[in-house]
Amino acid sequence: MNIAVIGLGLIGGSFALAAKKHLTEVELFGGDKNPNHLKEAIEKQIIDHELLSEHIPQMDVIIMAIPVDVAAKLVLELLDQINDNALLFDAGSTKSSICNAVALHPKRNQFLGTHPIAGTEFSGPSAAFPDLYVNQTQILCETQKTRPDLLEWAMQFFRSMDMQIQEMDPLSHDQHIAYVSHISHISSFMLGKTVMEKEEDERTIFDMAGSGFASTVRLAKSSPQMWTPIFKQNNENILEVLGEYIANLEQFKSLLESKNWAALFRQMEEINSIKTILEGIPEGKNINKTNTI
């Protein structure tokens, strides 16, 4: 079968490598707007061939792993061109925008919106690896709108790489993901900014930085190309969470100002219960991939 991956970064590249690992008789085609990434993906045998526009109708599966704003446009062009038995799925971090975009397309039932909750702060083909998705959650949106045989193929593919499938409507997805992903990135970016602004002599401070700092700030290395469109598409949900986050920080600050140590203690003790919740995050959802920080 022919599989095309559009966007050969961490997410797309890892899907290509996973397809090579788990599927038989598969030819991988790939495209990337960055010619260096395309070259690298071919050299590293992440893909077998460059994807040209004339190949599109011959593809059995097309995977889009590109910034969410580009995806919402490209998806319509691709649906126009794919053959009647092809599956097209995306892997973007927002889901309402793309699901709305395809809603009225005649080939809507050949599309599946997905969000693999997996990644590292690294990007590009060199960051891709075949086991990125092992034990990770794969969120599927509006599965009832996808043709059952194509949906079944997709689910088999995700299960073959040991992903845990979860269904969710696009609006809930975008609201929830603002809490467990988008706000973490803002928190981390701003932490990096605060520290960098302060210290003119960077070495003094960064020599003192330990694993705690590295851990909270690692998402500040994330790609602006990927994140600006996410912030744009999920603007409203993110603003809500960010407002709550700032309010909590303000409240903590006023407890520090009023030297209310008992209340600070109680608050931290309550938040500690997140331990139990985090333990419930399946194994494999670890941060091994970041141990070079």
Add this chain to the structure above:
Amino acid sequence: MNIAVIGLGLIGGSFALAAKKHLTEVELFGGDKNPNHLKEAIEKQIIDHELLSEHIPQMDVIIMAIPVDVAAKLVLELLDQINDNALLFDAGSTKSSICNAVALHPKRNQFLGTHPIAGTEFSGPSAAFPDLYVNQTQILCETQKTRPDLLEWAMQFFRSMDMQIQEMDPLSHDQHIAYVSHISHISSFMLGKTVMEKEEDERTIFDMAGSGFASTVRLAKSSPQMWTPIFKQNNENILEVLGEYIANLEQFKSLLESKNWAALFRQMEEINSIKTILEGIPEGKNINKTNTI
């Protein structure tokens, strides 16, 4: 030689285990206000004997690894009791308070203020391991006030476990550490709080949590017993950094509100340069110890 460790948690327990690994003919004595921790430390052979008050004058080295408020008081009692050739060092996360406390003590030159930049979010004797300090920074304060032979012994001990020694005055330490450690903890605690408040059905949201969330929120598991006194002693520095952090978040929020995507992009791109800085953090300062999240 006789070494006593007061406070048998992650920090003290790991110093005890490192002493057993790197020193010869050493007897380890230990004390902890939590009787279960004491029992556990003996069972796990982290220490050889319970430390009783009559042992204090027979100790060659005493290591204090207890909350910083208790340390600032206990240090004076210990200095009163140690013999004239003993070394006493602490391992607290604030340094002005304890250095001020000992300033006028007749045995000031037998004390050394240290801050090992090492740790995980886990606590208690079961979290201790002998290589916690390998390649980590050890900050020493006011070394000129410690008797040269005792200072030399301490530096040899820290070097034997491959620590990287850095000297710093207590005021600078407390100011810098607010940026690279204390604010990270607040950021993480408040992130945990924001998410937990929102989600009544915890599973929905935490099933969606990936490594990015786990990484930014892991410090929210830290011990309130340890952190309340740190926030108390370093109140002023922390309030300054927290104010700057909130201001940065507010500014980011207003860019989101005004939909100024170009400015958001530029800002994230600038912060990305933290990559290069973080690469300078010595190897071993990784987050391997947290890979069970």
